[in-house]
Amino acid sequence: MEFMHIANSAIKGMTIWSVLDIIVVSYIFYKGYMLIKETRAVQLLKGILLIILLIPISDFLHLTMLNWILQRTITIGVLSIIIIFQPEIRRALEQLGRSAFNENHILENEAEYEKIINEIVNSVGNLSEQKTGALIIIEQKTGLEDIISTGTKIDAIVSAALLENIFVVNTPLHDGATIIRNGRIAAAGCFLPLTSNNDLNKKLGTRHRAGIGISENSDGLVIIVSEETGNISLAINGKLTRDYSKEKLKAILMRIIRIRYSRKTALKEKVKRWRKAGKNK
Structure with a gap:
């Protein structure tokens, strides 16, 4: 009865801001869970x-x-959580920092990007x-200047011949x-951080682990060619998919690019409408 009385009082005192507060907090918890889903952090959580x-049971x-002891x-666990979840916290902050209007490292012209993808896929x-x-x-949106600085800067036009020669x-x-x-x-000859995921296939070599590692720390599209088998793999957001053909690789890369450009165009149209509505007022 006491619980029902508290719940009833809470519902009566709710405002639109209370509902908004609940929605925002729920969204934060959801995004936090999705961030650590299928990682070692889930077991710690x-x-x-x-x-x-x-704690209440023991009391x-x-x-x-x-x-x-539990209390x-x-x-002590508050500080431990920050240390243990450091990779996940860093990844979350990086995702928050990826603004839809901050795409300095991405070409504006989709047709030009398709030509570049063709050169990459052919190589x-x-x-x-x-x-x-x-x-x-x-x-992509996450800058890789710290990675570029570890290699040899080239600043050259993308061509299949040059990539093959590298x-x-x-x-x-x-x-x-x-x-x-x-x-x-x-740049070329750059050093990458290796993934710390111990659940990966033990047959994966250093090149694949490095590719997965950089995809965990950025939103870059990582293409890997195996030296042993010649298999083509793609790593995105810490996930590795394998056995791509040239046609399949081009299709998935173009799909990602088109989704990004469509979202960007939609955002620009919304901004234009907002500005137009503001001027009309």
């Missing part, structure tokens, strides 16, 4: 929830020592046939990653 659940059963664990197809390892990153075995730049920014080859 389950452990924390179990401790929180045991109700008068388990004084257990209750004292101290939660107190990847040839490298695959030759079983020459390759790692190419197409930069990855020729035993040449100085073949063993690193090549970054494509704003429709140009920005």
Whole structure:
């Protein structure tokens, strides 16, 4: 009855701002869960929830020592959570910082981008046939200047011939990653962070782990060619999909580009309508 009285009082005192507050908090919790879904952080979160659940139970059963230990664990755990969830927190802040109006590293012309994708796909197809390892990153909203600085800056037009030449075995730049920014080859021979995901297939080599690692820390499109099998893989947002043909790779890249351009166009149209409505007032 007491619970029903509290619930009834809360409902009567609700305003539109209370509803908005609940929706915003729910959305934040949802996005937080989606961020750590299928990662090791989920298991840690389950452990924390179990401790929180045991505190009132231990208090109700008068388990004084257990209750004292659990409460101290939660107190110390606040700092521990920040340390343990550091990769997830960093990724969340990076996603928040990706503004729809901040696309300095992305070409404005979709047709021009299609030409560049054709050059990339043709080079990847040839490298695959030759079983020459390759790692190419197409930069998106997240800037990769820190990664570019680890390699050799090139600033050249994207061409299949140049990309193939970069990855020729035993040449100085073949063993690193090549970054494509704003429709140009920005740098080659770049060093990437390796993924810390221990659940990956043990057969995946350093090149694939590096590709997954940079896709976990940015929204870049990462294309990987296996040196052992010649298989073409694509890593996006920490997820690796394998066994692409030239046609399939081009189709998925163009689909991503078209979705991005359609969203960008829709946002620009909304801004125009808002500005027009403001002037009319």
